[in-house]
Amino acid sequence: MPKKALETFxxxxxxxxxxxxxxxxxxxxxxxxxxxxxxxxxxxxxxxTDERMLKLQRQGRIGTFGPSTxxxxxxxxxxxxxxxxxxxxxxxxxxxxxxLRGETLTRQLLYYNGHEEGNVNDGDANPRNLPIxxxxxxxxxxxxxxxxxxxxxxxxxxxxxxxxxxxxxSEGDFHEAMNFAAVWNLPVLFVVQNNQWAIxxxxxxxxxxxxxxxxxxxxxxxxxxxxxxxxLAVYAAAAEALDRGRRGEGPTLMEAVTYRLMMHxxxxxxxxxxxxxxxxxxxxxxxxxxxxxxxxAKKIWSEKDQEALEEEYKAEIxxxxxxxxxxxxxxxxxxFDHVFGTSHERIEAQRREFLAETAKExxxx
Amino acid sequence: MAKLNMxxxxxxxxxxxxxxxxxxxxxxxxxxxxxGVFRVTEGLIEKYxxxxxxxxxxxxxxxxxxAIGMALAGLKPVGEMQFCGFSYLMIPQLEGHGSRYRSxxxxxxxxxxxxxxxxxxxxxxxxxxxxxxxxALGHLPGVKVVIPSxxxxxxxxxxxxxxxPDPVVYMExxxxxxxxxxxxxxxxxxxxxxxxxxxxxxxxxxVIAWGAxxxxxxxxxxxxxxxxxxxxxxxxxxxISPMDTETICASVRxxxxxxxxxxxxxxxxxxxxxxxxxxxxxxxxLEAPVKRVSGYDVVxxxxxxxxxxxxxxxxxxxxxxxxxDF
Numbered sequence: 001m002p003k004k005a006l007e008t009f010x011x012x013x014x015x016x017x018x019x020x021x022x023x024x025x026x027x028x029x030x031x032x033x034x035x036x037x038x039x040x041x042x043x044x045x046x047x048x049t050d051e052r053m054l055k056l057q058r059q060g061r062i063g064t065f066g067p068s069t070x071x072x073x074x075x076x077x078x079x080x081x082x083x084x085x086x087x088x089x090x091x092x093x094x095x096x097x098x099x100l101r102g103e104t105l106t107r108q109l110l111y112y113n114g115h116e117e118g119n120v121n122d123g124d125a126n127p128r129n130l131p132i133x134x135x136x137x138x139x140x141x142x143x144x145x146x147x148x149x150x151x152x153x154x155x156x157x158x159x160x161x162x163x164x165x166x167x168x169x170s171e172g173d174f175h176e177a178m179n180f181a182a183v184w185n186l187p188v189l190f191v192v193q194n195n196q197w198a199i200x201x202x203x204x205x206x207x208x209x210x211x212x213x214x215x216x217x218x219x220x221x222x223x224x225x226x227x228x229x230x231x232l233a234v235y236a237a238a239a240e241a242l243d244r245g246r247r248g249e250g251p252t253l254m255e256a257v258t259y260r261l262m263m264h265x266x267x268x269x270x271x272x273x274x275x276x277x278x279x280x281x282x283x284x285x286x287x288x289x290x291x292x293x294x295x296x297a298k299k300i301w302s303e304k305d306q307e308a309l310e311e312e313y314k315a316e317i318x319x320x321x322x323x324x325x326x327x328x329x330x331x332x333x334x335x336f337d338h339v340f341g342t343s344h345e346r347i348e349a350q351r352r353e354f355l356a357e358t359a360k361e362x363x364x365x
Numbered sequence: 366m367a368k369l370n371m372x373x374x375x376x377x378x379x380x381x382x383x384x385x386x387x388x389x390x391x392x393x394x395x396x397x398x399x400x401g402v403f404r405v406t407e408g409l410i411e412k413y414x415x416x417x418x419x420x421x422x423x424x425x426x427x428x429x430x431x432a433i434g435m436a437l438a439g440l441k442p443v444g445e446m447q448f449c450g451f452s453y454l455m456i457p458q459l460e461g462h463g464s465r466y467r468s469x470x471x472x473x474x475x476x477x478x479x480x481x482x483x484x485x486x487x488x489x490x491x492x493x494x495x496x497x498x499x500x501a502l503g504h505l506p507g508v509k510v511v512i513p514s515x516x517x518x519x520x521x522x523x524x525x526x527x528x529x530p531d532p533v534v535y536m537e538x539x540x541x542x543x544x545x546x547x548x549x550x551x552x553x554x555x556x557x558x559x560x561x562x563x564x565x566x567x568x569x570x571x572v573i574a575w576g577a578x579x580x581x582x583x584x585x586x587x588x589x590x591x592x593x594x595x596x597x598x599x600x601x602x603x604x605i606s607p608m609d610t611e612t613i614c615a616s617v618r619x620x621x622x623x624x625x626x627x628x629x630x631x632x633x634x635x636x637x638x639x640x641x642x643x644x645x646x647x648x649x650x651l652e653a654p655v656k657r658v659s660g661y662d663v664v665x666x667x668x669x670x671x672x673x674x675x676x677x678x679x680x681x682x683x684x685x686x687x688x689x690d691f
Contacts, residue, residue, distance in 0.1 A: 087438070089434070116469055117471060119469055119470045119473075120473050121470075121473060130437065130474070131470055133462070135457070135461045135462070141427055141431050141433070141458065142430060142431075142433050142437065142462065143434060144427075144431045144434055145430065145432060145435040145437070145438070145442075147434075148434070148435055149434065149438035152416055152440065153388075153438070153439065153440075160434075173427070173430060176424040177431075179424070179427070180421070180424070180431055335468060338467050338468040338472050339506060340509070340607075341475060341529075346559075346609075
């Protein structure tokens with residue numbers, strides 16, 4: 001009885017628009033011109049708001065946050081492939097997804113200034129966006145549950161998309177979520193933004209696997225690695241995975257290879273563990289520059305368009321920052337309102353004490 | 366009116382709720398075809414199908430984590446942690462998310478979910494099957510922890526837990542599963558979560574217990590009544606958190622004396638919280654120090670010694686009499 005190979009596997013890699021601006025015409029997604037422009041606009045919006053938030057944080061006007069600069073293609077192109085009815089269960093570095101799905105900068109600023117109110121979906125924000133999940137790797141399980149509920153309630157064409165980083169793939173919940181989603185054959189898209197660093201720990205110390213995408217194989221689902229700085233590849237892979245989900249063919253793991261161009265969070269100094277030279281290598285792969293070049297080559301974007309967009313966003317950012325800074329009148333005892341759906345005397349007694357003490361503290365000056 | 370044991374009563378409540386509300390589902394390890402290792406979910410898969418009675422892969426964090434997702438989307442999942450000892454794997458999801466979606470979103474999202482946790486000693490089981498960790502769970506804000514003591518309140522508490530809009534940990538005293546039967550009314554009853562129940566009025570001393578200890582305590586109380594005719598007010602706590610301050614303190618104000626019987630370890634247990642509550646609201650009514658008849662701060666021993674470490678009828682009786690005689 002000789003040893004024999006029972007199964008053999010391969011992992012595919014998808015790149016459509018490469019660093020030099022070359023496009024694979026066969027794989028190029030069939031997006032219309034207004035769609036391409038909209039996707040680009042969203043990526044620029046994510047970048048400009050990220051830059052502004054960093055300045056606000058440095059000025060002490062908001063608290064700690066994790067910049068997403070450099071990861072716009074990995075985020076916006078997935079969100080662009082999603083439908084409105086799809087659920088989004090993200091981590092804490094997907095501003096691009098959140099903004100594209102209707103969240104305002106004002107709301108993000110509220111969140112990063114320590115207000116739960118920044119998690120409340122209002123206005124145009126998609127009510128199927130779950131709030132930021134700070135605990136690494138916990139939210140993929142929620143996506144699996146959401147997808148299960150959708151199917152049971154007859155929404156078979158609704159997918160759940162969950163995002164996490166390369167570090168999260170070492171967490172048990174990530175693996176449990178993949179396993180449950182596959183066993184239950186649910187329409188879940190797991191997007192791992194492999195941005196090379198989990199704070200100070202490089203991808204090479206996170207897992208021995210040659211790719212993160214191949215982890216899908218063990219769970220019996222397709223895994224694909226894409227150039228995460230290539231908006232076309234990310235879009236194409238996400239759209240295909242979501243279509244599979246909608247057809248009842250189960251979950252997909254997508255590894256978007258990208259780079260966190262900034263610090264982990266504003267409380268981090270990335271030069272303690274990596275070099276500026278490494279960052280410069282990745283700046284040359286900036287997803288915005290690449291996608292803009294693609295649009296310009298198609299003659300659907302120009303320097304003039306860019307200038308107009310920058311002006312528009314500058315004004316919009318000012319407007320939203322102003323709106324954020326003008327907000328006031330926060331109810332100090334709101335946390336007592338939201339312990340339970342129906343309050344309890346034990347909570348209310350503590351609220352009374354809190355209010356009395358707060359008034360006394362105010363009187364002390 | 367049917368005579369049911371606790372397993373049958375919980376099963377009845379699940380069956381009734383699943384029949385009434387298609388959003389109620391059951392998930393856990395072996396809950397489907399096997400009907401649960403204690404048979405609490407027996408027959409449900411035949412009635413409601415495998416989409417609503419889910420035999421999950423073996424992963425507690427995923428059982429609660431996916432239940433949270435289901436609840437966020439409008440289902441009312443009832444998950445089973447097969448034994449208390451395995452339930453610690455649910456705590457990261459419970460503390461990190463289940464308890465927080467409501468406060469995190471100021472009520473926009475909430476998690477109407479029940480996690481069933483068979484707990485407690487006295488069934489000669491293997492390691493990790495005998496603990497009583499309700500205090501650890503009761504310490505989490507945004508989580509309700511309830512414990513029935515008999516078939517009738519097991520059914521009404523389960524109904525209340527499923528109807529509740531927030532995460533409820535429903536702890537089931539294994540020792541009481543099949544220990545006795547009670548009349549359970551035809552018409553479904555609910556109890557209010559967060560309320561203790563005075564099950565026997567009295568004037569000389571207040572005695573509080575819950576779960577399997579209720580049965581032990583009732584026997585001790587009866588012995589004392591017969592031996593010396595003491596008038597004992599007996600309270601079934603039913604909800605560990607949020608704890609019912611009013612019922613506890615009103616009783617202590619009346620009797621001036623208090624003993625608490627708990628299976629859990631002594632330190633940081635619910636009995637300590639009960640005493641602190643009395644300290645806040647009824648201290649000056651006390652005529653004797655409060656007595657805790659409790660488990661010990663040891664890792665639960667294997668079953669050859671286990672019963673030595675659990676409160677017995679004798680220990681409960683001596684504790685209550687110590688308070689009466691002070």
